[in-house]
Amino acid sequence: MNETLKQEIVAYSKKIGIDKIGFATADPFQLMKERLKTQQESGLQSGFEKGTIDERTEPSQLLPEAKTIISIAVAYPSKMKNAPKSVRGDRKGIFCRASWGEDYHHVLRRRLDKLEQFILSKVPDAKCASMVDTGELIDRAVAERAGIGWSAKNCAIITPEFGSYVYLGDMITTIPLEPDVAMEDQCGSCNKCIDACPTGALLEGGKLDAKKCVAFLTQTKDVLPVEFRKKLGNRLYGCDTCQVVCPKNKGVDEHRHEELEPDPELVKPSLIPLLTMSNRDFKAKYGYMSGSWRGKKPIQRNAILALGNFKDAYALEDLKKVALEDPRPDIRATAIWSIAQIDQSENTMIFLRELRETCNESIMIDELDAIFSS
Incomplete structure (x- = not known):
């Protein structure tokens, strides 16, 4: 039976x-x-x-x-088909494939x-x-x-x-059913995923230092440690590097389920509009995606970091507005870092010094002092 x-x-x-x-x-x-x-x-x-x-x-x-x-x-x-281009003045972030x-x-x-x-x-x-x-x-x-x-x-x-x-x-x-046979490992001596991991989170023997994994880091809510900020690139949620470099994934692209097809404008969105998106708008736009489960804050923080990593001067004024007006000190501190990545001209440094004189949040003060001491 x-x-x-x-x-x-x-x-x-x-x-x-x-x-x-x-x-x-x-x-x-x-x-x-x-x-x-x-x-x-x-x-x-x-x-x-x-x-x-x-x-x-x-x-x-x-x-x-x-x-x-x-x-x-x-x-x-x-x-994805028809992926939008990331260009100067309209830089794009990216959600990993598992959030498409x-x-x-x-x-x-x-x-x-x-x-x-x-x-x-x-x-x-x-x-x-x-x-x-x-x-x-x-x-x-x-x-x-x-x-x-x-x-x-x-x-x-x-x-x-x-x-x-x-x-x-x-x-x-509780039904006893005949078990299938486990599959033997086929990775062999290949270490491409380990070598390509942006933060060295993949360890020998199929082990993972989860707290260094970029996919994990994109889901945290606090100020990201300095050593990981550039590693994020333009990632808003998740990381696909270890999958993309895998030889076993070469040429694999399955489109079997309509509900899993990506909306290019959502999974590769413009970064600047994300900076000031309300909770209501975020839930309405992204709430059905798995990448929204931690709320808008990590996505906004990662968008700020991505703009800093792009070093796109078109984003300066928007980032300055975040640094001045956002009610969350850790988000403002992240904006300060990105501003300094993009531009350290005299005008920008004056802006940052004036900000240092008026702010009283330690997390922002530390960020500004690090810039001035570098």
């Missing part, structure tokens, strides 16, 4: 827009547990992780009597809900627990065990069909 049910689940998954599906045992992820403990002790975690280490590696803690974990993968595009289109958490959740209803129609007394990324279970570990792909040196799952451009979701169930 269960082999027939497994094949029915696979067939149904294709009908509802799941590009790849695999089955794994619900045994504890013992090796992952040890790695997480080491990561935690080494201070390499981001702080965004949900749940305890036991909850993240023992499926039965999330669903008693768990027998099987179903792993799903949905492919997303790697290239509708928030993938919602997209995959809908598919998992349909899959769960199908399974319950076949086995009414079964229990299921689904999650997408924000759940306790580590989706990469599940996908690896379920044969979706291998866990690569860039800390992503790479599939033979779609490279690493896939979203992952999981469903724990």
